[in-house]
Amino acid sequence: MISRIINYIKNNTNSEYIQLKKLSRYPRYSSGNFSFQNGNINFPDSNAFVFMYREIFKKEIYRFDTENETPLIIDGGANIGLSTIYFKQLYPKAKILAFEPDKKIFDCLKNNILDFNLADIELKNIALWNFDGQISFNSEGSDANRIESSNNDTDFSDTYSVECSKLSNYLKDVKVDFLKLDIEGAEHEVIEEIVPYLDNIDKIFLEYHSFENRDQDLDKLLQILKNANFRLYINSPVSGRNSPFISEKNWLGIEYFLNIYAYRN
DSSP: OHHHHHHHHHHHHOHHHHHHHHHHTSOTTOOEEEEETTEEEEESOHHHHHHHHIIIIISOTTOOOOSOSSOEEEEETOTTSHHHHHHHHHOTTOEEEEEOOOHHHHHHHHHHHHHTTOOSEEEEOOEEESSSEEEEEEEOSSSOOEEOOSSOOOOOSEEEEEEEEEGGGGTTTOOEEEEEEOOTTOHHHHHHHTGGGGGGEEEEEEEEEEETTSOOOHHHHHHHHHHTTOEEEEEOSSOOOSSTTSOOOOBTTEEEEEEEEEEOO
């Protein structure tokens, strides 16, 4: 009882906790900034920021070990840069290749990286996909932006064409210590495209998305990773549906999402 009281007092007098609690009360798409260590993080959506910040910096869902002092990290779906900043804190000498296709979110990403004065980071305003060229892109304005599917999703604030690229273009003749893919439904196409290069990757984190109006391909995705001799660990960052047999409200067509960790024996 006493320890819980002490923790409560600590939390409620901690400036970081106070900032996060305040931001979590704002409505969706409230923009702002967050003072963090030696920089400021700008964001377009306070709710999404609080969720990502807690997942990345508190729960440390991307934490990994390596003996390489200068690991190569590919950050697919870098969004506003929280994951990129975290990776640089984890391994200050890391070389990072970060992809973010949304135009406005990319500007936020670029400004955040500049504000933290981080080096050895290459930012690309490109969507990862299974061919090189242009593709239609749905911008939601925060953390659910995605390549437009054949089962066209609705309720997006903007749709426009973006440059897309095969991830395999960046995997030839290199050793990738960590590949992170949070690309809102494009994960199966991207992983399938890089099958010949999976041996070049040591660890993979990917967020799997199940969409209401699309075929579920989780089994295919997991089989690809198993065939490449990865061990798998899966969890859910949210509790999900309490009554999955009963139709419940989804978020922009997303039924649920899973965190998939793939690593070598």
